[in-house]
Amino acid sequence: MSDLGLNEQVHPALSTRATELFGVKYPIVQTGMGNVSDARLTAATANAGGLGILAAGLLSYDEMAAAIDQIQASTDKPFGVNVRANQPDVERRIDLMISAGVRVASFALAPKQALIAKCKDAGLVVMPSIGARRHAEKVASWGADAVIVQGGEGGGHTGEVPTSLLLPQVADATDMVVIGAGGYFDGRGLVSALAYGADGIAMGTRFMLTAESPVAESVKQVYLTKSVDDTVRTTQVDGVPQRVVRTGPVAELEKSGNAGRLLRAGRNAREFRKISGTRWTAMVREGVAMRKHEDLTWSQVVMAANAPMLYRTALIDGNVNAGVMATGQVVGMIHDIPTCEELVSRIVGEANQALARLGA
Template identity: 65%
Template sequence: MTVRPHTRICDLFGVRHPIVQTGMGFVSDARLTAATANAGGLGILASATLSFAELADAIRRTKERTDAPFGVNLRADAPDIGERVDLLIRERVRVASFALAPKPDLIARLKDGGLVVVPSVGARRHAEKVAAWGADAVVVQGAEGGGHTGPVPTTLLLPQVVDAVDIPVIAAGGFFDGRGLVAALAYGADGIAMGTRFLLTSDSPVSDAVKRRYLDATVTDTVVTAALDGVPQRVLRSDFVDRLGRGGRARRLARAAGSVLAFRRLTGARLTDLAREGRAMRRSHGLTVEQALLAANTPMLLKASMVDGRPEAGVMATGQVAGLIDDLPSCAELIDRIMAEAAAVLDRLATREER
């Protein structure tokens, strides 16, 4: 008997499969998000680097490509977060996801508007906090994951969180196939979230040259560095990243100041909004002035690689799982393959148990 996993998040999100494509800046555009949704997973549109008008257009273009539910990744500390929430409510977006936890009043406002709220966390105590605040589910990313990440591996972090909260838990960090999905379910998770694996699909907007850099990587070709914005991030190792780590404080601050201006041009944000946002980051996340200023580095350096196709001049956020990926399927092919692999693993385990 073939068993295909159907979990709580399938019903919560209104999707066919317990697979989530994360909201990656400059990667998770309308095409990738819609392709994931049409394949039966939950696609999440990245919005942190989009102006309000660009976000509205991206939602419109996603809805033109799919009738399936999808999500939008928001920054809880964005100056115009209220307007963005109103937009998601008006457009009947299914899921609001967050990299940094939203406060209880924001969670309540989104839920009152009909959205499912899904923060990402990297520690048990953070999962307990957002669950108490009313989050509907939580993405738990272990140290293997790309971008901002913590020190605890997925296999140790995931069971801690599953045992601590009653809401659905989605495992992230190190997943790319059906075996991983079954492993996550065995730990008690309700599904998996993947970033690097979806970046490396034919539906991803990333250039072929950048995808080739990812495909050529091994599991040891990533590095966790705080040189970008003062907070640990996992990226592909490169000469450029090594130089960032060697740069002095004055050079880092000068580069960050330039990035602030570039980020302002990219998003249309006002300097007063950026200043207010920096103060909010310092208060809510305990960042120093230097770290708050350096935070402008990440989007601009990601843009150099992901949008401009210049990996030698930017950074490439990645999970260690890049070293296990060697092809570029469509989202439909990928999700179908994962579900078939998961079913085969479950069938094999059931057969062993019968013996």
């Protein structure tokens, strides 16, 4: 399949409610992956015509501000910022996004109705990520503009319902702009999402394996060797289900008892606090908020301290024998490391071809 030619017309079906709402050229979103979606990757996606989303959930406030400045120095295109709705300083972060002119406020967890109203009153587009129809209906009733709908084959935290079932469920249940996620990597997938009633697609694993991604090159090459059967959906990383590459460290987590997991989580929390500069009091407050908002046990809250360090160890430090590698099953369909420009152009070209074939 070929990339989009310089003189090739883009099919009208690729101009959707998503491109209008986000102010971008193509209905392609790069998700806000912690430790991965940095300023460089976000700007590269924006310059390629998609919606790049900065992952700020693991950044300090000052790091988030610096990253936004870096993006705006690299592109004049719209972009989004992903924050955690339960962060103690989330209101201050929203104020920063408003003053900086960020286009989209992306949330990994559903923000409260008052926070959605604050964003919308200031002109921010609000886009939570969900994994169940009832969650989409809830954020729609609270005023969200768009929603990323991730099926069970997606990477990181994910539910059980596959995209092929969840996406049409949500598209039928809400008038929000709907972005499909989980299993997308090419133009055929984009067309299929549009056929299900979505307004575009979001991709994590596919954008993680691009030239601009900060993931260590040696780790990218490991990802390229994996098949669609090389992932596992586990609760042993942070207490809630997420899809990761089936590796030795994951097998150890699966086998270890509660005491071992909690001890490891405590060590990782201490290391994360050193790197992020987060105070213990702030981490405790966030843990209390997580327990209340996500209905977690205290054991699950403590285990949630595992994730930042386990991901960083594998993805950024390149130690796949000690860390954890989040990924969707789509990893088995990815075989190269293009630039974001090459990837987006290729997907649009493939979508053009698929639509032309269907039209004929």
